[in-house]
Amino acid sequence: MVTLHDRKFISADSDKCVGCQICEYACSFSHEKVFNAVKSRIRVVRARQIKNIAVTCRKCQEPACVAACPRDALSQSLETGNIIIDKDQCNGCGWCIEACDYGAMMMHPETKTVYVCDLCQYKPDGPQCVKWCPEEALTVVTSDVLAQKARLSAIKKLFQDKDET
Amino acid sequence: MFGYAGKILYVDLATGKTRTEKLSEETAKKYVGGIGLGMHLWLSNTKTRMDAFSPENPLVLALGPLSGTMFPTGGNGHAFISKSPATGGVAEAVAHGTFGTELKRAGYDAVVMTGKAEKPVYLFIDDDSVKLRDASHIWGRSPGEADDVIRDELGDYYIRVAAIGLAGEKLSKISGILNDKTHVAGRTGLGAVMGSKNLKAIAVRGTCDVAVAKPAEFLDLVQEFHERMKGPAAKKYRTLGSIESLSINNDLTCMPTNNYEMAHFMNADKISGEVLNEHFVIKIIACNSCAMRCEHEAIIREGAYKGTMTRLEYDNVWALGPNCGIDQPNFIIKAAERCYYYGLDATSTGVAISFLMDCHEKGLLSHEQLEGIDPHFGNANALVNLIEKIGKREGIGGILADGVKVAAETIGKNSAELAQHIKGLEVTGYDLRCLKTAALGAAVSFRGADHTRSGVLVLDLKGIVESLKAEVGRGKLVKEFEDVTNLLDSLMICKNAKGTFYGELVDIAKVYSITTGIEVTPEEMAVAGQRIQTLAKLINTRGGLTREDDTLPWKVMNKPVPDDGPAKGSVVTKEELDLLLDDYYQARGWTKQGLPTKTQLKELGLEAYADIVKED
Numbered sequence: 207m208v209t210l211h212d213r214k215f216i217s218a219d220s221d222k223c224v225g226c227q228i229c230e231y232a233c234s235f236s237h238e239k240v241f242n243a244v245k246s247r248i249r250v251v252r253a254r255q256i257k258n259i260a261v262t263c264r265k266c267q268e269p270a271c272v273a274a275c276p277r278d279a280l281s282q283s284l285e286t287g288n289i290i291i292d293k294d295q296c297n298g299c300g301w302c303i304e305a306c307d308y309g310a311m312m313m314h315p316e317t318k319t320v321y322v323c324d325l326c327q328y329k330p331d332g333p334q335c336v337k338w339c340p341e342e343a344l345t346v347v348t349s350d351v352l353a354q355k356a357r358l359s360a361i362k363k364l365f366q367d368k369d370e371t
Numbered sequence: 372m373f374g375y376a377g378k379i380l381y382v383d384l385a386t387g388k389t390r391t392e393k394l395s396e397e398t399a400k401k402y403v404g405g406i407g408l409g410m411h412l413w414l415s416n417t418k419t420r421m422d423a424f425s426p427e428n429p430l431v432l433a434l435g436p437l438s439g440t441m442f443p444t445g446g447n448g449h450a451f452i453s454k455s456p457a458t459g460g461v462a463e464a465v466a467h468g469t470f471g472t473e474l475k476r477a478g479y480d481a482v483v484m485t486g487k488a489e490k491p492v493y494l495f496i497d498d499d500s501v502k503l504r505d506a507s508h509i510w511g512r513s514p515g516e517a518d519d520v521i522r523d524e525l526g527d528y529y530i531r532v533a534a535i536g537l538a539g540e541k542l543s544k545i546s547g548i549l550n551d552k553t554h555v556a557g558r559t560g561l562g563a564v565m566g567s568k569n570l571k572a573i574a575v576r577g578t579c580d581v582a583v584a585k586p587a588e589f590l591d592l593v594q595e596f597h598e599r600m601k602g603p604a605a606k607k608y609r610t611l612g613s614i615e616s617l618s619i620n621n622d623l624t625c626m627p628t629n630n631y632e633m634a635h636f637m638n639a640d641k642i643s644g645e646v647l648n649e650h651f652v653i654k655i656i657a658c659n660s661c662a663m664r665c666e667h668e669a670i671i672r673e674g675a676y677k678g679t680m681t682r683l684e685y686d687n688v689w690a691l692g693p694n695c696g697i698d699q700p701n702f703i704i705k706a707a708e709r710c711y712y713y714g715l716d717a718t719s720t721g722v723a724i725s726f727l728m729d730c731h732e733k734g735l736l737s738h739e740q741l742e743g744i745d746p747h748f749g750n751a752n753a754l755v756n757l758i759e760k761i762g763k764r765e766g767i768g769g770i771l772a773d774g775v776k777v778a779a780e781t782i783g784k785n786s787a788e789l790a791q792h793i794k795g796l797e798v799t800g801y802d803l804r805c806l807k808t809a810a811l812g813a814a815v816s817f818r819g820a821d822h823t824r825s826g827v828l829v830l831d832l833k834g835i836v837e838s839l840k841a842e843v844g845r846g847k848l849v850k851e852f853e854d855v856t857n858l859l860d861s862l863m864i865c866k867n868a869k870g871t872f873y874g875e876l877v878d879i880a881k882v883y884s885i886t887t888g889i890e891v892t893p894e895e896m897a898v899a900g901q902r903i904q905t906l907a908k909l910i911n912t913r914g915g916l917t918r919e920d921d922t923l924p925w926k927v928m929n930k931p932v933p934d935d936g937p938a939k940g941s942v943v944t945k946e947e948l949d950l951l952l953d954d955y956y957q958a959r960g961w962t963k964q965g966l967p968t969k970t971q972l973k974e975l976g977l978e979a980y981a982d983i984v985k986e987d
Contacts, residue, residue, distance in 0.1 A: 224664045226657035227469070231441035235590070240580035241440050242476060243529070251528075255552060255668050255680070256654040315578045340597055340662035 210267045213287040214325065214346050216333055218260040222343035225250055225258030229335035229344060236326055236334035244315050247323040248335050260344060263289060263310035263323035274305035286327060293319045373584035374436030374887040375399050379412065380479045380501065382494060384568050385426065385486035387503045394480050400889050401976060403861035403899055404435030404480065406463055409452030410906040412483050414980065420913055423456035424542065424567040426487035435863035436887050439475030439581035443596050446660030447472050448863030455559040457544040457774055458795040460911035462559040463818045467865050468551030469659040473531040476577025484568065493521060493572040498579065506571035511537055513712045514549035521574045534572035535562040536714020541764040542566050543772040545719035549711065553666065553682040557716035559796060559818050584888025592885055596871055600663035604870035608665035611644035613685040618643045624936035625802040629696045629748045630725035631791055631926040634802040635934040638698035647683060651700060665867050675701040681708035689800030690721025695728060696748030706754050713762025722797035723771040723778065724757050729789045730782055742766050788925040794819035794916065803927045805938035806831040807841045811951040812849050814921045817907035823866050825852040839938060841947035846954030854900025861903060902975045905967050909980045918965045921952055
């Protein structure tokens with residue numbers, strides 16, 4: 207079983223994200239062999255022109271989406287932390303969509319069942335959004351790695367400011 | 372079909388009735404998409420000459436086969452085609468962003484809008500459901516505000532909107548159609564065409580798949596173009612942005628300053644790409660599908676207009692800055708923001724204001740006409756005030772709101788000599804007196820003064836040809852550049868990404884074939900480029916334009932470059948222009964009058980339009 211510390215998910219650096227939506231194309235193509243943003247498991251939000259970020263599943267511990275499903279259609283993989291959807295059980299009621307704080311659960315326009323990021327687990331070269339992002343804004347991380355990154359960038363900034371003064 | 376959606380949507384704005392027609396593979400291949408398909412649809416849906424503001428004038432919105440795919444820049448663009456109220460010929464403008472992507476996913480290659488709505492409306496294309504909705508509550512609002520209100524009331528953040536501002540509503544011939552907040556189909560007065568139809572906005576939501584013929588090869592191609600975009604071909608746009616041109620053009624003494632009174636701006640250092648990037652640019656963002664991102668968002672951190680945010684490019688900075696003698700970044704940024712707010716073409720707006728300043732300095736305006744504004748070159752407050760007046764079509768702004776050609780007719784007294792336009796479209800920021808290949812390109816450009824129609828000015832700027840010389844051979848160069856540009860504008864490739872197509876026709880044919888599965892050769896694509904140019908010529912000819920309109924502004928032909936430097940004294944004489952035009956028409960296989968022959972029309976499959984050129 208993966209512990210909270212080992213869980214991997216995709217994080218977008220909003221300083222680097224330019225809102226190009228290439229991740230959406232890469233995702234829909236990787237999973238569905240078509241270009242269609244409404245079939246992408248990662249979506250880009252542009253709030254004002256200068257605030258851009260891509261959002262997808264954070265593989266939460268005790269995920270709210272799983273807890274919310276009244277039909278036990280959702281479960282979390284003990285091995286990867288991925289949310290597993292039993293398409294036969296899902297009737298598209300949308301409780302999981304409402305429960306997710308990140309908008310990571312989405313309704314498929316054709317099957318009318320929900321779908322979510324699976325970290326491209328069957329792709330040998332890993333998540334396709336990360337591979338294609340031209341700004342290197344997307345990375346596969348654990349929460350520990352994220353915390354380390356934040357610390358490093360804070361310290362770098364601190365010393366940079368010092369150097370300047 | 373692959374790449375294409377295979378469907379054209381027709382909307383009658385008077386009745387709200389809609390219908391769709393199939394796009395055949397034959398038509399798709401023949402006209403490619405974008406401006407080519409748009410001009411075909413405009414011509415095939417009109418019969419005679421008409422006023423640009425008549426309800427019968429179709430407003431055509433067209434996409435290319437790459438729209439909605441992952442292909443960088445090609446995925447996101449769209450073109451508007453109509454009859455121009457500014458030139459009387461073809462109205463053509465393209466824009467990027469995300470709007471085109473969404474329209475393709477809604478399942479259309481083009482939308483043909485005719486008629487005039489009784490009251491202000493907006494069109495909502497929601498896949499197969501197409502409806503006109505009341506727009507009285509957003510009439511008068513800026514395009515950006517309209518965008519927010521529409522997405523809010525339809526309850527979907529991802530709906531994409533193209534809208535006009537107050538200027539378009541008031542039929543300003545220098546108004547454009549804006550999408551995704553900062554993207555403008557700006558040139559040739561398309562905003563006014565939309566306004567004349569009482570059409571405030573087009574909102575789109577699409578959920579359909581877009582598929583390509585050869586997915587594996589397509590992805591390899593996308594990867595290759597991503598690499599090219601990260602290389603030298605797009606470095607300028609990725610770093611300082613197109614504003615880098617300001618110092619380059621100024622150093623070459625070919626940056627029109629004070630409405631072409633000079634070709635060099637003394638205070639260029641105050642508004643250089645370096646200065647603007649260091650002190651004002653806060654973030655560079657991207658259009659959908661683009662791997663080179665070039666949209667420089669600037670914010671005023673202190674001083675006048677603190678907090679104002681807008682997009683900066685060479686074009687708007689030049690037009691509102693050096694062209695008006697203005698060196699204060701805060702005012703240029705505010706002026707640029709106001710152009711977006713009112714839905715104005717910033718280039719034409721800047722040239723209209725520089726024209727007024729020129730008229731004022733030469734004493735052609737009365738005290739009453741000026742309404743307390745003192746529009747001398749360098750007056751930054753006057754710049755911002757005048758944009759407000761143009762946007763609202765108030766007082767003297769009403770004289771400028773239809774561009775410099777119309778303004779000169781109102782002002783009279785030799786002011787036409789100061790009106791920097793070709794065919795009624797205002798000039799751009801490259802001094803044509805010392806860039807003579809570009810001068811030919813601008814003279815024959817079907818939409819009027821514009822460097823982007825051929826992009827041939829790169830030959831002058833880089834010294835590949837002698838820029839101060841007019842000689843036989845330039846006609847062929849302009850033709851070849853135009854053909855490539857026509858195709859890129861039909862595939863909806865962004866002009867800033869043009870440099871990544873270094874294989875030109877070979878790259879174009881390859882991208883087209885892999886995407887659509889319709890195998891084409893570079894030679895066939897070249898013919899398509901010529902066909903698209905011919906379509907534009909037919910529209911212009913029907914509009915009454917002749918060889919006389921393939922000309923240059925008075926100052927370009929009569930006022931030599933005054934600044935010290937290699938270009939000093941340069942001007943394009945009538946003899947030089949005639950030599951260049953003859954050479955170009957010959958390269959096109961056109962008559963001395965610049966018209967295609969009947970035989971050529973037949974070869975291009977355009978014989979249905981032979982009656983338009985029956986004069987010769």
